[in-house]
Amino acid sequence: MPKRIEVLKTYKTYVGGKFPRSESDRTYQVKDSKGSHIANACRCSRKDVRDAVLAARSAFGGWSGRSAYNRGQVLYRIAEMLEGRKDQFVGELEQFGVKSKDAAAEVETSVDRLIYYAGWTDKISQIFGTINPVASSHFNFSTPEPTGVVGIAAPHTSPLLSVVSLIAPVIAGGNTCIVLSGETYPLPAVSFGEVLHASDVPGGVVNILTGFKDEMLDHLSSHMDVNAVFNTLTDKSTRKLIDENASISVKRVFHYSTDDWLDQSHENPYIIDEFLEIKTTWHPIGD
């Protein structure tokens, strides 16, 4: 009997609920921590960014229009699906060179973090909304609404957990997003797209691209149809670029960084609040 040849996975992108290759047809080599080539990932171009923004924009109305309760259910469903595929993600992290124990911790924390944010969806408006005393005969109240389309720049570290920790608060608030996954090891992020696809998340709510930040971040952060940027990259020039580009259309920019994605501090409703806008309503009342 000849030895069986293993079937290797083609890592693609996740855009608009589909798994297209980069429009540019380019790929780049993904290496493990020791430097050996383990897979190819799509090297996305600015046109992939454009397509992903379009997908996120068209998904926004439907996703933000869902009841908060339903969004919570969908987030919970993502956690369930991820739990069922734990071994696959542990395997992918090990392949990169993460120790088994650490890989398991990363996947488990990812599941728990999704559950955490699933619980918040129908509580944020109670916490961040207010009823305001006013002098005239009006019932005056302020409620949070999603900001819109959010561009996310993910870090190199904790390739699954970081992506989950960034996506969950953004979509919990009713936003849609485009994720530029970490350059060095984007494979778990792409596989997470498969989890999203299997868990009632409407196509386009989360879009995941792989490739070089240099080629995509400029176009993502300057795009007039992106309403906010959630950035974890720390170098000064990148942050300056994002700040400057965001100013063109006055985007929200939230720079965020950490050495330890396992830390409990990343489970925090104020991260959801970064991507909410407050709408105040004056409702006339009788005497």
Next chain:
Amino acid sequence: MSTSTLPDFRQTFPIDKIGVVERVTRLNKRSIKKESKIQGLKLALSMIDHTTLEGKDSPGKVIQLCQKARQPYAQMPELPTVAAVCVYPNMVSTAKKALRGTDIKVASVATAFPSGMATLQAKLDETQFAVEQGADEIDMVISRGEFLKGNYSYVFDEISAVKEACGKAHLKVILETGELETLENVRKASDIAMYAGTDFIKTSTGKIKPAATQPVTLVMLEAIRDFYRDTGQMVGMKPAGGIRKAKEALQYLVLVKETLGAAWLSPDWFRFGASSLTNDLLMQILKQDTGVYQSINYFSND
């Protein structure tokens, strides 16, 4: 061939559907970049029949539409205006007034648009009314029922009668290709319309799906080419309905250039019937200009 002979419309001109689709696919792969892209986008903008054909149209909406036609984007006053504004007959005078002092034409649909289900006299009266109101162009629909029955002379006579009623106004004949079932029928209807004396042939009303498609447009362009070879007369082309993206517009321009040549690349001979295409063209022009991808939020609806 003498120009006075009419072809026998009972004969069917065979169309190789797979060949048409393949040619369209191949031409779609043409890459148009940088300066030529900007030129193409501006040309497409200048070819638009900016259209509103809804039951809820009001003078206010038409005036707004005309304002957009005069000045597609206020921040870039150097941009070309659109070619025409296309409205229902009762809105013609409003549009005419709103466009005073410009070269923008007023086109009016007529002949019981979009179904065409009315008596010939009613259609002629409507056409005359639109012309009297000041329409420069008339967009008529053919009687698809009669055409599909094989009553080609009825269709032919109707088009000639409407052409006569148009007087100086240009006539565009809408074939409503979505209801003609086959490409052979599209070709036949194009031939009938051109021999009956139309100035333009137009794909669709926009009320029926599918509206304009590129294979249908290619067949009609080839009909125009053959008609030009046989008679020496140029006829214009107007795909309408469903063209929303700048990229598609450029693909249509490639089809025109490759089938009819550069002489047809002018608003006199080629038009887009569209409403949302204008904003997408503007967004792409601005993208080329600034390097920044645009958002529809910053462009007016009409």
